[in-house]
Amino acid sequence: MAATATLAASVRSRRPALTAFRKAVTRKPGRIIGLAIIVFFILLAICGPWFYGRLAVDPNSLYAAPSAKHWLGTDFAGSDVLQEVVTGGRYVLATAALSALFTSLFGVTIGLVAGYQRGLTDSALMRLTDFVLTIPGLPLLIILSTVWNFGSPWKMGLVLGVTGWGGVARAVRSQALSLRERGFLEAARGLGLSRRHILLKEMLPNVAPYAAMQLMLSMIAFIGAEVGLFFLGLVPFSSTNWGVMLNQAVFSGGAMETPSALIYLLAPLVCILVLTLGIVLFLDAIDELFNPRLRERV
Amino acid sequence: MTAFARRLAGKLAAGLVMVWVVVTFTFFLVHALPGKPGDVQYEQYIQSGMNAEQAAAKVKAIYGYTSHDSMLSQYGGYLGKLLHGDLGQSISYSGVPVSHLIWAALPWTVIPVLSGLLVSFLIGVTAGVVAAVRRSSRWGGLLTVSGSLFAGVPAFVLALLLLVVFHTEWNLLPDAGTSDIQYDPGWNLPYIGSVVQHAVLPVCAYALLSYGGWLLAMKSSVVSVLGDDFILASELRGIAPVTRARYIGRNAILPLFTVLALSFGVMFAGSFFIEDTFDYPGLGDLLLKSIGTRDYPVMAGAFLLITVSIIIANILADLCYTLIDPRVRR
Amino acid sequence: MSEVEVRDLTVEYQTSVGWLPAVAGASLDLRAGQITGLVGESGSGKSTLALSLLNAVPAPGRIAGGTIEVAGVGDLTRLGGKQLRKARGGAIGYVFQASQNSLNPLKTIGRQLLDLGRSHEVGDLRALIARAKDLANRMGLDGDRVLDSYQHELSGGMRQRVGIVFALVLNAKVLILDEPTTALDMLSQASVLDIVRKVHDENQLSTLIITHDIGAISEIADRLAVMYGGRIVEDGPLLEVLRRPTHPYTKALIGATARITGDVDGARALPGRPPDLTTVARAGCVFRDRCPFAVEVCAQTEPELHSFDSERRRACHVEPSTVLTGTTGTPAAVGEPA
């Protein structure tokens, strides 16, 4: 009985959520474009590698110009650039998504708890946050990269997430602090609802749009940091990704000096730019997605 | 003013504690790195034709430092020296105090970062105001997107594009170094001119890097100030537009001081990419090099300095804020 | 003898379903030397009307029709640029709804006063300051101290008074106060109202006070206008209107006021909820949904605001006497249909 009730409730509430999503996205053309870009890259990352087998190497056509066989030409080993761009996106996106996941996990939890608990817990957590914020993340990553192999997106994502949650935590905490003063939280405490309930059901939905926005922004930053580390060759790599492509284009292909390798440089560069743009354009819709008040404006 | 002093003291104390934490953290982190300072040099000697024994001996002569003290007592020693302002001696530049290296590198990071900050502040804030005032128009929207995009695009992408366009393609500006070697460093016009010329691209890169942040912050700040009651009130009182603009400006700038500290951090992080791309010998470059050669003291020193700079930027931003806002001043 | 004459004023806001009127065909006179009270529930268009008196309807809004003749200035709806700016503050002083925050937090009051003087090209700024101090002193403030203070150093009541100083310091003859006492406690409210009355009398102003609390205004106003759904539904001399309300809404509003004397059980809340731009009736009387006297014609024709007495006007199809004596009263149910 209770199950059916909740089921009914969830069915009822899901449909409007879908329509709200559609409405929020279609309100502005920029958002549609943004979403399309994001979806495109996600599909690319998920399905792209399925279309391709192992990266073929052809020493007889190094840096070949674009042709019917190789739409974007070939690289230093005669491999297809398009294939590399497509298969290389998976690592980049997976890492960014994972790091965003870790960031939100740490950032939102710590921010919420600090904002709600106050007192000693708060100060301790905030000192930790200050520390994470103060330690320059990139140098740290570079140092860490000599100790730790960033081969899998998991590891890279974890490290980026561990060094990157400070901003989210701060933001969430300040939101939580202001929420704390709001009547409904006092009411929830007065009613004797559990702390878990208050954190998850009362506060979380209210900080969600903010957190989501921070998250997407940090995702952009993560893509930048991660690709940058590979680009500078600071982090050893074990598979093709956009950063590696950039690195090889510039440092071994001479893309800055000769046009023949330029497309090898531009392909990942354009991908990063477009993906960033997509996220930026889509960000606009987030607030509306989470906020029931905005959602309703016809 | 005593309250002000107390606040300052509190901030400084917190900053010092943070510095200590960072010192500790870096010390142990850096010493946990695999590899020894001499290893790279050794292989270089070998590859330049020295035999193994000779190379090993030479490496030992130069890097001979092998402390048998426990990590903890080394840490104590390091802290003690640090208290006297001694960052130790570089390993790879044997005999050179770390502080010399850092002092030499510091201006090449701080000056471009600050100039970049200034430039991006001026442009970003202006653009932010425009984006806020014209937020419903196409131009406002475009400006905002440009801000988000620049805030999102990685530093090295910007640096690379600048380099391709202004050096490779148009050949207008030099691509590396801080000045032309012909000119005698000092306060003479040719040298300064050369320094400026070399700094243009890095400064541009820094500026572009933080432009987006300023724009977005200023935009949201102006939007919120525009919605403030006192702005409407001043309109209803018939206050002159110029005066109202000043009201809006000063109130909107206030929250940007928080962004200032943040921006500083972003730029220091970006300095790695930018200094590497433009071969600019700043702190980021120093740290990168020292990591490659396992120069622990330099690594720890550079890392510390970057952190301290960020902490100081935070404190300064806070002070600026207090100086401008009467609500927290008193 | 009217300082301000509003005729057929229509103010519209742009919404997702098009331009909708927040003030529809309002006509109102602010008579010299009198305090006019404007009451109505939230969303009835009071602030919009007040702002349009300065031709300052905020962004998605516009004055769609009508005129606002201000003595010595002309039709305000036709003014623009510098002339309009001079009229604001110069001819008409406005005390802001949220007057608590109507001051720049970064500048002292005195400096903002100088800004005001310069904006209006006042030659003698010293005299302006002196006048401001005088005004402040008369309102029970320490003029010197106040001028040296920042906004955050003043209490809510003090800020409200400073707002009045700003409105009057340039010798405006018209004073508009939008909800001057909301968010103040009883003691502050009483002292602010007291001061308004004093200042009004001393300066021979034409004052418009806007409030949703009929009780608060009844103590000091000379005339009362009642607004509902963007329309002025009744106006006249205050005592007259309070004693003998001829519009069902006015009557209900008076009846819904918590009072310190009289029968506790006699008072009744209004049923239903006040309309806003999108929910207000498009045809017929805007109040008919909540009106206990509503008849058939109310649904079809919108009643005109007409004079039925030398001093009084009303917009209702039902006879005044029916409303006055009507026993239909407000429904007893406490519930509000959603």
Add this chain to the structure above:
Amino acid sequence: MIQARGITRTYQTHGSFTGDRTVHALRGVDFTLPDGGAVSFIGESGCGKTTLGKILTGLETFDGGELVVDGVELSKLRPRQREKYFRRIQMIHQDPYSALNPTRTVEATLGDPLRMRAKETGAPVSAWRERAAELLTLVGLEPAAVLPKYPHQLSGGQRQRVVIARALTVDPTVLIADEAVSMIDVSMRLGILSLLRDLRARLGISLVFITHDVATARYVGDGGELHVIYRGEVVERGLTDEVILSPVHPYTQCLLSAVPVMRGLEEPGPDRTAPTAALDERTPTPGCLFQPRCPFAGAQCAETHPVLVPFGADAVGTDAAEANVTGADVTGADVTGADATEESGHVHACFYPESRRVVGVEVGAASA
């Protein structure tokens, strides 16, 4: 039954710029709330009303005095055990908008505490839906229409009713209404006030009504006592109507004088008065706290701190006499609405008590 004895609360503010400051939000407040009874507190802004409300609901701690709920002295219990008692006391917030979570529907808002309550009482959890509907009907809302809505889809009055319904989900015995109607449109205030009265009558819930608007206190607090607080201290107490009609303390008189008079329907009271200065909390006052603003202050007021004494008694107690008076006052278990004048008495803390008529008089009544 709630008994409060000498509740004090002091805030230590560490303004980073203003320096440390001690705020005496409450300086020893006593009151008794019998089951099903009502107590009202009035006072101007910042006098400690909200602090008191929060202390009563357990949202704020107090640092002195005793709070006895149903005969149990709460400060002796451990925080966990206290919760149970505080749960019976629910607060209705001033701002009905912020009191509801904007991201949750009415259904979710009511559902969680109802399910929690059901688990506690052993009632079938699945019945929460019916219970929610019941509660909404009780507060005068149409369940089907309101349940799926978000707060912003409701009017102020409706929101406040939802807030009340939510407070009722845990079957409280006491409701605390802190300025419960001040943010609601005038036209709907009466609706909420009569709802509160109704709840008192129908469910036997006792009510603590906190406001700065005496007129509204009159609507819910009938039969109960009215406490006038000034700077964290009760300066006058008595049956609501009695205090309104014949206030003794100058502060009460000022407060009541400030209630606007509906000219035409009412006439101003003959003895209307006003404070001589604005509230200044910074300057410490050894004597009567109201003395700096008091229009009737005498010589004694500046030196000695007056305590509550019954009106009509010959002398006003000083601090030394206080224990005697309040002690008798509070421990009297027979403090009820009935037979009030003698037992609970009309008490005040003024050296120069004088009853004045300050509230407006109805024109009809006067002419009749």
Add this chain to the structure above:
Amino acid sequence: ACSSSSSSAKKTNGGGGGTGGVFTSIDANNKITAGAPMNPFNATPNMFKGYNWMQLAFTKNDPSDPNAVLPGLAASWTSSDSGLTIQLQPNAKWSDGTPVTAADIKTSLAIAYTQGTAGPVASAGGTVVAGSNFEVSDVKDLGGGKIEIDQQPGVKNLYFQRLVLTATIVSDKVYSGQLPADIWSQIAAVQGTDPAAASAAGDKLAAEGKTIAAFSPAKDVSAGPFVETRVNPGEALLDRNQYFYAANKISPKQVILRSYSGNQQIWGYMNGGELDYAPYTSMPTNILNQVLKAGYTRIDAPSYVSASIAFNEKQAPYNLTPVRQALAYVIDRDAVTKVGEPVGGIAAPTTTGLVGSQSDSILSADQKAALNPYSPDPAKAASLLQGAGFTKDSSGQWHLPNGQQWKITLQTVNGFSDWIAASTIVANELTAFGIQTTAAITADFATYQKEMAAGKYAVGWWLVALGPQTDMAYARIYGSADGYSVTNGQAAHDDNAATNWEHTPATYTVNGQTIDPGQLAAQLSTTPVSAQQPIIAQLAAATNQELPMIQIWNYTHVMFDLDKRFTNYPKTGQDDLLANPPGVWMMQGYVQGK
């Protein structure tokens, strides 16, 4: 992108051609850093060999005569059993105008003892390593610029002449203050028979060595053709030393040396015509074409370095010779070279532990013919593997004899772009053959070495055939990395030595003969070049058969010069000159302004 010459190039070379121009080049050895000492003994000195850093002579890198040198401060020299007598350049002077004297030479050679380049101090545990360090016992001024340098009695170092002549020479005035007065008695003690005293003196010398390495002279006092004027981060400016003994031969008035900061930076400089000479730079073919188009002339010199794939034979299955041989058959060295090092690499014709040209010139025709060239031959590889018990499943994957699927992780180092590029294709070839291979990259070389020594990698890249001396080339394979240590020309093998990561067996059986490669390699270093051939032949055959590493390509030293501003550069073939930096060429009268 390459049309005009850079604006900064125009400025840098504003002087244009003719005598007195500015010669711009890259210093490939050091990161140039403002603030680093102008002290050649420092780890990262602001000193440039051949320009302001002088030696008595400069090596010719002649494989057939390791002692062959080009004259430097020494105009001539005669070798004897007891040592060496040199004649200083008649006009040799320091840049402050004072003449170069025997005292300078004596101090410099004493310093060498503190720096590990001379004497037994260098070797671990105080044992003497013959052939690696020079052991000077005394320096005598014979007058008239004649100086006698005595070799420690009883020690016979075949390369004594070269080692002494190529030692760094610094000014006695500047450096003697850093040395204790009794330095030569310390040296005598080190060379003495009392092991305790020798060891103590050795420690003392090492401590002094550190002081010297850290010493930072106030100004450059150079005996070379140039003297340092100024150092920027990344750049150094040198002015012509007017007191240089052959100043009339030196054409450029100034030299600008830029720090080596990455290949692509050098390509950029060359595209803009900014460099007059570019040292070895790895580059792809398209860049080569572009550089040639920009007017550069390519000069090739032998390089004596070979990139190889090495094995840790402690890890199965790489302990099996057929496995390593099979891998050699699978890897197509031509294709790999094309991808990895298309310009500066020549696919190794076979794999012997020496670069191709060297083994070509040393080995006889018969011996060469007997070498297995390991031409790509998958069938051969398959049969070898099957012979060793490997199996191939239906999907074409190879399985180890124990049934497990065979997977290879090919380790390379971050930043070594040619190895990384080559790894992709090697991995591709092996995977296509049925051995799952992935390339893994270590963060930096320090880590690579550490982890390699720790036995963490089974298969990884390694440089071999280092230097023109065959003894050193083989010591690279059968030396400390393989558990050998050498004392007095006698090799000892210890499979558990900390540095041993190869773990090859102590002996090989080649052509039915059992040999100890470590012993042979150690023997090489004490054998005159004329007598080395049989030993080399044995080692080459053993290495070719056993493949402790598979040589992939031999590097070629590809340099570029631009004769826009200067002309008369050494040409391909003048290997003796090309083994040295341009400063040395200038001393010999090359590089003239246009």
